[in-house]
Amino acid sequence: MNMNLGCLLLSLIGLVNLALGSPGDWLDEFIDCRESCEIIRSCSDPSTDAPDHHNGFDLSYFDETPVFLRKCLLWDCESDCDYQCQQIVTILRIENGEEIYQFHGKWPFKRMFGIQELYSTLFSIANFVPHYRGFKILRSELKKLSHYDKSGILLDKYVYVSIAGMLAWTASSIFHLRDFIVTEKLDYFFAGATVLSGFHAIFIRIFRLDKHDNLRHLFCGTVILIFLMHILRLYLDWSYTYNMRFNVAFGVLQYLLLLTLSYRNYVHLKSQPKSRSSPYASQAQMTWQLCTVPLLLVVGTSLAMSCELFDFFSYTWQIDSHAIWHACTILPSWKLYDFFIRDYRYLKHRCNSLAE
Numbered sequence: 001m002n003m004n005l006g007c008l009l010l011s012l013i014g015l016v017n018l019a020l021g022s023p024g025d026w027l028d029e030f031i032d033c034r035e036s037c038e039i040i041r042s043c044s045d046p047s048t049d050a051p052d053h054h055n056g057f058d059l060s061y062f063d064e065t066p067v068f069l070r071k072c073l074l075w076d077c078e079s080d081c082d083y084q085c086q087q088i089v090t091i092l093r094i095e096n097g098e099e100i101y102q103f104h105g106k107w108p109f110k111r112m113f114g115i116q117e118l119y120s121t122l123f124s125i126a127n128f129v130p131h132y133r134g135f136k137i138l139r140s141e142l143k144k145l146s147h148y149d150k151s152g153i154l155l156d157k158y159v160y161v162s163i164a165g166m167l168a169w170t171a172s173s174i175f176h177l178r179d180f181i182v183t184e185k186l187d188y189f190f191a192g193a194t195v196l197s198g199f200h201a202i203f204i205r206i207f208r209l210d211k212h213d214n215l216r217h218l219f220c221g222t223v224i225l226i227f228l229m230h231i232l233r234l235y236l237d238w239s240y241t242y243n244m245r246f247n248v249a250f251g252v253l254q255y256l257l258l259l260t261l262s263y264r265n266y267v268h269l270k271s272q273p274k275s276r277s278s279p280y281a282s283q284a285q286m287t288w289q290l291c292t293v294p295l296l297l298v299v300g301t302s303l304a305m306s307c308e309l310f311d312f313f314s315y316t317w318q319i320d321s322h323a324i325w326h327a328c329t330i331l332p333s334w335k336l337y338d339f340f341i342r343d344y345r346y347l348k349h350r351c352n353s354l355a356e
């Protein structure tokens with residue numbers, strides 16, 4: 001299940017901002033402040049003269065960029081002036097009781113410990129953990145199988161989901177730590193990879209392509225081709241709208257597949273005599289794990305994603321709706337892998353019962 005759709009939804013919300021610029025970008029005081037900062041700090045050419053007009057920031061004091069930020073996180077003089085002026089203007093607006101504005105499509109976060117968006121970064125790192133755990137438990141489940149057990153194909157596909165998840169959340173952590181064009185694009189590319197890997201794995205599970213080698217290879221090849229074409233399309237002509245549509249389309253397909261799986265498990269469980277459903281858990285437990293959990297995953301992540309639509313930001317707490325969305329996806333990712341494993345074991349139990 002794609003937990004990174006939130007980033008993409010944010011990009012859709014930010015689309016208008018990118019086309020028109022954020023309201024903060026066009027504030028006179030912000031433009032004046034940046035101009036003064038760049039002159040006072042001699043950002044470009046040390047011999048540049050002061051402008052012939054005066055603005056309220058001529059005598060302001062601007063900090064020098066700390067060495068660590070300059071060398072390790074590549075904050076140059078201009079980007080640091082931009083940052084300092086966002087802070088100065090925002091504090092002035094708060095003091096005057098005015099609305100807080102976004103700059104360049106983002107809220108004016110304070111750098112903390114050198115991190116551009118502290119909470120989004122921390123929650124992105126936290127989101128890495130369930131995918132890493134998923135990777136470990138899937139690998140140990142695979143190790144229990146004999147080499148000839150073809151049911152391992154399904155587990156292999158889930159392993160790819162966990163790898164894509166780990167890559168995506170690493171990219172997201174880096175992007176929220178320091179926002180560059182390249183870190184932003186990596187975040188989007190890997191988000192695309194997670195959506196496709198989830199779609200691919202659940203599709204194979206539902207249509208039991210693990211039992212049909214040729215069809216599966218054809219399907220895998222098609223998905224890889226779709227991803228390569230997607231990357232090529234973005235490389236040739238970067239488009240936020242297209243990227244958003246692509247990810248939402250496959251994200252929604254993935255949710256529909258998961259709901260289908262939940263329903264099919266429900267129908268199957270109901271059709272079974274109670275004693276045959278599983279030797280390990282009661283029917284109620286099985287219904288919860290195999291039907292209700294995937295349903296809650298879809299409903300929960302969709303609801304959490306909708307919190308992005310409110311685009312909330314607190315300067316005091318330095319948190320926004322995007323960070324809260326990232327916090328909301330940790331538990332569902334954790335539960336997703338538990339579901340994959342339980343569904344896999346149930347499927348295997350069903351196949352073994354039929355074989356007996």
Ligand SMILES: [Zn+2]
Pocket residue numbers: 006007120172176322326
């Ligand atoms: Zn994000």
